Amino acid sequence: MINRALIRLKVIQLLYAYYQNKGKSVEAMEKELLLSLSKAYDLYNYLLMLLVEVTKYARQVIERQEDLNAITHNATSINHRFVDNQFIAQLEVNKQLLDFKSEKKLSWSDDTEYIKKLYQTIIENNDYRNYMNESSTDYSMDRELWRRLYKVIISQDENLDNLLEEKNLYWNDDKHIVDTFVLKTIKRFEASAGADQELIPEFKDEEDREFAIRLLRRSIVNEEYYRSLIAMNVKNWEVNRLALMDLLIMQMAMAEILSFPEIPVHVTINEYLEMAKYYSTPKSPKYINGVLDHICRKLHTEGKLLKQI
Numbered sequence: 001m002i003n004r005a006l007i008r009l010k011v012i013q014l015l016y017a018y019y020q021n022k023g024k025s026v027e028a029m030e031k032e033l034l035l036s037l038s039k040a041y042d043l044y045n046y047l048l049m050l051l052v053e054v055t056k057y058a059r060q061v062i063e064r065q066e067d068l069n070a071i072t073h074n075a076t077s078i079n080h081r082f083v084d085n086q087f088i089a090q091l092e093v094n095k096q097l098l099d100f101k102s103e104k105k106l107s108w109s110d111d112t113e114y115i116k117k118l119y120q121t122i123i124e125n126n127d128y129r130n131y132m133n134e135s136s137t138d139y140s141m142d143r144e145l146w147r148r149l150y151k152v153i154i155s156q157d158e159n160l161d162n163l164l165e166e167k168n169l170y171w172n173d174d175k176h177i178v179d180t181f182v183l184k185t186i187k188r189f190e191a192s193a194g195a196d197q198e199l200i201p202e203f204k205d206e207e208d209r210e211f212a213i214r215l216l217r218r219s220i221v222n223e224e225y226y227r228s229l230i231a232m233n234v235k236n237w238e239v240n241r242l243a244l245m246d247l248l249i250m251q252m253a254m255a256e257i258l259s260f261p262e263i264p265v266h267v268t269i270n271e272y273l274e275m276a277k278y279y280s281t282p283k284s285p286k287y288i289n290g291v292l293d294h295i296c297r298k299l300h301t302e303g304k305l306l307k308q309i
Contacts, residue, residue: 001044001181001200002037007212008252008271009173010036012279015219015248026220033216034209039170041202043178045100048091048185048199050154051146053108054122055088057115079132086191087143093195114163121153139191147186155179211260218255219248226254233294245280246288253292258305265296265307 014033018024024032062078069076091097101107108115122128127148131137154160155176164171181200189197203209219226230250234242253272257265269292276285299305 001041001178002203002208002212003177004208004211005271006040006174006177007037007208007215008256008275009177010040011212011216011219012245012248012252012275013173014216015252016245018220019244019248026217029216029220030213033212036170037212038202039168040174040178042100042104042106043164043168043171043174044181044185044200045097045104046106047154047175047178047182048094048097049101049106050108050118051088051150052092052097053115054119055083055085055092057112057119059083061119081132081134081137082128085142085145086139087146087186087189090189090191090194090197094197094199095195096199111163114159117159118154118157121157122149125149125153127152143186143189147183150179150183150186155183214259215252215256218259219252222255222258223251226251229254229295229299230291233291233298243280243284246276246284249276249280249284250288250291253288254295257292257296257307261307265305265309269293269296 010033014029014036018029062080062083065078068074069078127145131141131145134141161175164175185200227247230242230247249272253268256263256268256272260268269289272292273285273289276288280288293309296305296307296309300307300309
């Protein structure tokens with residue numbers, strides 16, 4: 001689940017904290033990085049649990065209504081389609097998700113008010129209403145309902161963002177990336193897999209874990225060299241007058257360009273320009289692009305950078 005985009009995001013956050021509060025060793029920063037990435041994976045599982053919790057609350061609503069109907073002799077039938085959703089039934093018994101819940105001791109039990117509000121938003125949604133009015137449904141329709149509800153409601157819910165931030169500081173900037181993996185997970189579920197349906201693993205492979213560690217380490221250990229390159233290529237501006245975030249983005253970009261020969265230069269630069277849009281000023285991406293491009297062309301001319309520009 002943890003991809004290069006999330007790794008870069010975590011590394012820049014840690015670099016900023018490192019230079020703001022000197023004192024931690026590189027080894028301590030590496031442990032902090034892996035912990036931070038692990039917390040992002042916790043969030044992925046926690047958000048999958050949310051879908052189950054909303055359904056459980058919906059069952060309680062139906063049970064109360066049925067009890068009331070029995071007392072008042074109301075013969076009106078209640079539509080169970082939402083609570084009988086086959087995708088949720090499969091997710092609820094997913095072995096990996098149950099293991100996570102047991103190991104981490106995380107639950108939504110303290111957030112009944114939020115669950116209630118989310119359920120209310122869902123039942124007012126047109127996708128929900130259309131689904132409930134279908135003459136019949138199948139597994140693919142059940143799964144698609146939740147993909148739509150997650151994309152349209154849950155991933156856009158500012159109340160959820162605030163709630164998660166209160167629960168764990170590590171989740172502050174993670175959700176917009178983790179949301180994409182929850183959506184991928186919903187889409188890849190197959191009825192035939194049952195409780196053994198595989199969730200997305202924390203790391204795709206050992207290579208991504210190594211990428212995270214090396215990127216952080218090189219960014220810090222080779223600080224002097226990378227900043228000297230930046231200083232020689234900034235125009236009409238002393239390097240010590242650059243905004244710290246702009247400087248760190250360029251420093252980290254140079255670490256990636258020079259440490260990972262398999263990643264094309266344009267891919268790296270584009271990733272860090274996106275980061276600058278998110279973390280820095282409106283003018284920063286254009287300025288950073290110019291500096292990085294100039295450094296890379298100069299290094300290529302000098303034979304110090306063998307990648308294509």
